[in-house]
Amino acid sequence: MGVFNINIYRKELFIDTKLLTDIQVSEVERIKIKLEKSFLKTALNHGFISRFHYQKVIDSLNLPSYVIDVENIDKYKHFSETHERFSLFLDSLIFPIEHNNSVAFVVADPSDINNIRLIEEELQVVVSEIFVTNELDLIKALHLKYGGEILHKSVFHLYENDPDSCAIETFTFKQVMALGILFFIFLIFLYFNFVNTLIGVNLLLNLFLLSSILFKFMLTIHGSKKELESKVSKQEIDAIKDKDLPIYTIHLPVFKESEVIQKLVWNLNSLDYPIEKIDAKLLIESDDEMTYNAIREMKFPTNFEPIIIPYAQPKTKPKACNYGLYFSKGKYLTIYDAEDIPDSDQLKQTYKLFNKLPENYIAIQCALNYFNKGENFLTKMFTLEYSYWFDYMLPGLDSLRIPIPLGGTSNHFKYDKLMELGGWDGFNVTEDADLGLRCYAKDYKITVLDSTTYEEANNEFFNWIRQRSRWIKGYMQTYLVHMRNPIKLYRSIGARGFFGFQFFIGGTIFTFLSYPILLFFLLIYFTFKSKWIEILFPDWLIIISVINFTLGNLIMIYTNMIAIFKRSSYSLIFYAMANPVYWLMHSISAYKGLHQLITKPFYWEKTNHGLTKKKN
Template identity: 40%
Template structure:
């Protein structure tokens, strides 16, 4: 019997008409590609011929309404021809599919997995736990990704995890175990090595007659089960558990280990790269000697010494300004980022996408959690391939309880970081990284709004660049740039930095100080580098320099994450003073051995590093020069005039005019490059913004010596959250 599909309805072919061609007569190569392979295998269909304004589709079950709807919807996007579903056996369809698309092991669903999926579908539909629309959407995603249907339904909150566990226990004839209130036997639980427990999501929970009862999120493959028994030295019996509860149990069992590694890992593996010592003994000696020489010179030759200091500061100021100007001129009107096209994104085979870890540090941000969850779920990436770590400090009970109250699906993981010092974002990220399962990872802040396709763009960029590129940096900007003058200045600065300066540095293969969010990493290399320095309050900039010194590189992509700009001056000062303090820390760490830095980065990289970090030191000079200029204009004091003789005067004048011009020009150019014409005029007032930056720089500099590891939180006004 044959069937045709017209606007979703099945009708019998009229008697007396010629029989339709059969699949055995051959498939038209121009037609078979109208439906993707995954969809064809899931629904056992295959378009094979075109006839009289129709597409003939071989179907094992042509009267199934979900199959009819899915086929009609997908063909409507590719052709104007009407689909006609023609009855064939499942064997005929699968054999033809295998001939056209030779099956790839690990990608094509096994017969056993298909039987389990069919059984699960029958159980859920018979009990009314999923409706046809939910099932259809889940089946289409399964066809696209190859991920288990039950996991897809849970990830999209069509059914709760407990329902799926109950169904799987019946399918696999396995007992279940509840873990929410379990007090683990730590000695028994830790018999299974943490890396193996984390990889397999398995925890020993009890022992009976020499057999270890093993809580697992999913039945283990025979090879994995054998590896567990070898590690334990005992036979095991697997018990199915809720994946969220299992994740929380794993954290309770190994929290002390995670906390120790998060805090001391870099300090122990790469002690010279850690900022846990603010200034080394050698640096203190050099600083003291320089101060002694300066004091002696001031005592013997006071005016020449002061003139020399003014000239030196003017030269540094000028070099930093000119370097940024040259970077901007290189990038202006060009496209230096790694290109990713819409066609490349559409051409990705989602069955081959890796698991992607998203690290989200949170602190006292309970109010922003629902929006955060919404924005992450809006990413164009299979939820079943996401590993989202919501990183909360132990004392932030409000945010922890808010996350728990949402009863999020298992691709969201609540990670509670034990309360210890230093209490910083990088320490929380180090803690979460140890729990990560993704081949790639990215940091997003709580208020971030990344472009939906950013993860896919990063993956394509990683494939396009060389293996030495281990970090892809997306651009940052602000969604509230029009709120007031401060947010407009902030947006201008970000446009300059991410649209011009960083792309130019990437194209020049200079060390790039990373942004604090939306930097994507190859997870294995990030772990190899020791991850983030928990003692550095601008850990992103430090990590960018460290990976460059190790021979790796960073590339930029044209994808933007929108953040919330601080709209209140005191909050902005707190945030910016921390950034400057981190730049001072980063400079001190990497200048512990200048010769090694030159050998690892080259002379150009060494100069770029110092001129980039030097911008924080230049901000310290501003109030001094502004004060001298103002005092001279008011008093015409001859002493000040003596400080600027001849060439020093011309250098200082160049610094005054070139420095201010460059700062205004950079901010104007950045907003123009991004196309934010509405806020361009505010860049003309940038010197006032520069004054705020100098205020924050001095606060950060003083705090470097009084409280170097203090992470100063800044409140965000729009949502009442923190970052």
């Protein structure tokens, strides 16, 4: 290493090496001026050059290089106390260091003289040495060195500003006391009247299970009335001018998903939205070497900006998205999973709908479905479930003005309102459903849009159990958080919202937990004939239980059958009859989720993607 006289120019670095053509250089220049980013950052993050080929060119020039020691990042002098300066370093791709008793710059683009001079002026220093390093390594170093304050906000902002809405405390003292008192009362009733108490519990379980199923059936019927409605017409989309469109941020949280990164790039390229107005953030955990190396070695251009999230617990998707919020530039923001395939005009549709809705609508949920629906039993059942959930139940909630629990992806937000709400709860493993409830509690509204994002349906049993147990555990967290003060919840979302919450969130949890218990009771009755069994299960109760199970399962089978029509998935109609088996799988997941709620509530069970053999 030594003094480096800057004598590399943009033409030498990009045109002479055939990384870019003259026309492409002009286009990058145009976009970089508009976005106020460096030339290299614009070229790498907007699909002009690949990181792999750019680094090959840098290596071939034999420039003085420097490897930033990210394992011992604290040894470097701190040059920024503000987020604004940190962002300036990121946009300029410059990492200042102390070297030979003076300030030196480690850069990703040695031809970027303007930004080198800009940072000199910002720091009020004269730099005598310039070193070159890998662009992704430089970004990682900057986030590890200067991202601590933002990382703290990503984890604790909601807790510090609205602790009653944060799931950091699983059970409050009042909730533990209430559960303890209820259990004590139950024991007293058992002691004084064992038989009637068990009969009463059995009856209550049956009635609430049927009520929850009937509520969902009612939602399906209401949602079906909206089946053919379109909130945004094709003519409205065609009339949109690109110059009127705002910057749109896309969060792409990934963890150990190197196998779907190439697919992600292809799907982003398919979006019908001006390239310079897409602010895509690939959110990578700093210890995720698998994904990190896949990005670093990628041999084709990408159109996202890597955001490297410093290590912190809990390691959850909401924490990663919260961190990304502080680097987001868009007026609107959405989240896509790595394998998602949204409708190409989805961003334009949501933009148009936001402009048509009243100001208090701050989020839009698009439908989710699957591109590998016919792969095996699991993917077929998953498709049926998502079809009635997103095509019928959520529109039913929307039409009845009941709070909508958001789905994990394709939920679109007004960025400023999302920041006002404090982002997502980093301790809730279904942060989307929780955020939907918080929107309504703050007098904001959510609606649904008939635009679909296609995902990869889970096609492997244990992977499905891991995913579903996390979802149900998150519903439990959400229910406990929002029921800390039932009277306050009732006042904030009204009677309709309150009871809708009880049946839709609470009822979903209750259904999956109680289903195997009630089934077990029935099996005991029909298997063991004895005086005690007949006392505990009188004929009238068995009749109610049989009717309940028969009617409940028939309703859900019928609901699944309805789900096929909107998407013409007629080949799945016979699989609707397997819903009782699918429910038992949910019950397994529910009890696993309940166990984790007590033992490790913030643990994020990783769902593996890229397992499908189907081409999308």
